[in-house]
């Protein structure tokens with residue numbers, strides 16, 4: 001079966017990625033990802049200018065049907081991740097970056113531009129858990145302003161991480177902004193922002209930051225993730241690839257993401273639930289589905305979802 005694809009000049013030998021934020025914050029976690037042969041690439045935890053401890057704990061909670069997190073962007077600071085991605089790796093890397101202000105984003109990306117790093121960079125415009133900060137990509141004009149400034153100097157492969165949208169007009173509006181820029185990819189979705197999980201027995205929230213509000217992931221967000229992959233694939237220039245993230249627990253979910261137009265597919269919550277062995281299971285399940293359908297390559301069905 002042919003699982004290979006190229007993105008931003010890099011060759012990915014498998015469609016699987018780790019979702020930024022999951023098992024990719026420390027040197028040990030990143031080394032673990034290098035050892036997962038079914039992973040096509042490695043995405044770093046979103047990096048900020050300064051290292052951050054993140055929000056108070058408990059800040060992650062596992063549910064039967066997914067997860068809720070309010071991590072608060074804990075990371076070792078962009079120098080650590082920029083050093084990491086400039087080292088030799090068997091797989092392509094995607095350097096995820098985030099800023100607490102437009103100025104931070106510009107400063108960070110100027111450092112990346114000035115570095116010897118030739119891999120992909122992904123600007124996270126959708127973190128829902130930085131207390132007091134909005135999810136940038138819900139503000140279309142600010143998103144246009146940021147991308148205009150970024151592309152006035154950034155010439156390396158760049159994608160953006162988007163929050164989920166829930167209104168067809170919003171899909172039109174964000175696509176109208178993104179289509180004006182030479183983006184390599186769009187990674188959709190980030191967690192579904194500001195959900196709330198209640199422990200009825202304790203009559204209490206389950207996470208400490210923000211009164212229990214946090215980003216939702218896992219099985220419960222799959223329909224939202226598929227809708228965003230599909231809607232953006234239908235609206236974005238073919239030159240902008242879609243990385244599908246959200247709700248993947250089985251090979252069928254991976255197949256669905258690709259059928260909706262995803263080139264690569266990230267797994268987050270399920271890695272926490274099952275461990276890094278999940279990638280071998282997903283690859284086997286996807287392969288079995290493809291063989292049963294007579295497909296030999298992801299191109300045979302990518303973006304070919306049928307409507308009625």
Ligand SMILES: C=Cc1c(C(=O)O)[nH]c(=O)[nH]c1=O
Pocket residue numbers: 021046069070071072073074098124126127128129130190191215
């Ligand atoms: C980078 C911050 C993010 C975080 C976080 O660090 O709280 N959680 C998410 O679900 N998505 C994010 O983008």
